[in-house]
Structure formats: C-alpha cells, structure tokens
Amino acid sequence: MLSKDSTLSALDRFATNLRRVRLESGLSQEKLAELAGVHRTYVSQAERRVVSISLDSIEKLAASLGVTEEELVGMSTPE
Amino acid sequence: MLSKDSTLSALDRFATNLRRVRLESGLSQEKLAELAGVHRTYVSQAERRVVSISLDSIEKLAASLGVTEEELVGMSTPE
Numbered sequence: 001m002l003s004k005d006s007t008l009s010a011l012d013r014f015a016t017n018l019r020r021v022r023l024e025s026g027l028s029q030e031k032l033a034e035l036a037g038v039h040r041t042y043v044s045q046a047e048r049r050v051v052s053i054s055l056d057s058i059e060k061l062a063a064s065l066g067v068t069e070e071e072l073v074g075m076s077t078p079e
Numbered sequence: 080m081l082s083k084d085s086t087l088s089a090l091d092r093f094a095t096n097l098r099r100v101r102l103e104s105g106l107s108q109e110k111l112a113e114l115a116g117v118h119r120t121y122v123s124q125a126e127r128r129v130v131s132i133s134l135d136s137i138e139k140l141a142a143s144l145g146v147t148e149e150e151l152v153g154m155s156t157p158e
Binding site: 009010011014052053054055056058059068069070073074 | 088089090093131132133134135137138147148149152153
C-alpha cells in the first residue's frame with residue numbers, strides 16, 4: 001500500500017510516480033514519450049523535475065501507462 | 080460515492096471537481112484565486128475549461144481548498 005508523503009511537492013510525487021510506473025511497464029523514457037505523443041525529452045525532464053507539468057501531459061502519460069491521473073499525481077513512496 | 084467518468088477529459092473532470100469543491104467551501108472564484116495565489120480570473124477560466132492547467136496550480140488550488148490533488152484531478156460526477 002503506497003503512503004502519501006505530504007511533505008513532497010506535487011512535482012516530486014509526480015516525478016517519483018512517473019518513473020516507478022514507467023520502469024514497472026518496462027518502457028524507456030523515449031518510448032513512453034513516443035507513446036504519449038510528447039516531446040522525446042519530456043519524460044526525462046519530468047522525472048528530473050525540470051519542466052512544468054500540464055494536466056494535458058498528465059492525461060497523455062497516464063493513458064499510455066494504463067494508469068489513472070490520480071495514480072501519477074497522488075500517492076507515492078519516496079525513493 | 081463519486082464515480083469516475085472516464086469519458087470526460089481530465090480537464091472536464093478537473094473543472095467539474097474544482098467548481099463543486101469551491102462551492103462546497105462557500106468561496107467565490109476570486110476569493111479562491113486570492114487564497115491560492117493565482118491570477119484572479121484563473122479559477123473562472125479553469126472552470127470554463129479555457130486555460131491550460133499546470134500541476135503547480137492544481138497543488139495551490141487543492142491546498143487552498145483543503146483537498147488532495149487526486150480529489151481535483153480524479154473522481155467527479157458530471158453536472
């Protein structure tokens with residue numbers, strides 16, 4: 001059961017969730033970017049927390065990973 | 080129990096959730112914008128789905144409304 005770490009910013013939680021779900025899916029950053037229709041460096045930048053995340057991108061990435069937006073935005077376990 | 084309507088876009092769900100939680104809190108669009116530290120027309124634009132929503136804004140609005148980001152991004156009941 002994932003615990004929500006409220007001390008983490010939403011961006012930190014998103015980056016952590018995105019990376020974990022992507023690795024669990026066996027996808028490279030570039031492959032996920034291609035599937036989601038975002039710029040090929042966007043996933044790398046998102047995981048490094050160096051880009052602003054839009055709800056639209058969250059929706060595309062979640063759909064490509066087969067998870068809900070809540071799962072990417074919400075609960076996460078710090079690495 | 081709210082049901083997730085997956086036919087709605089993330090933006091539609093966010094707009095619907097934002098409006099309902101804001102009204103339940105008894106806040107005007109301008110007052111919520113002030114509390115969240117976003118432009119005073121941003122809440123109105125978000126509820127009318129005419130502005131791009133960033134994770135940063137979702138975080139600010141959720142904090143000001145005392146709900147989680149998941150509650151604004153996820154479950155919603157169409158109006």
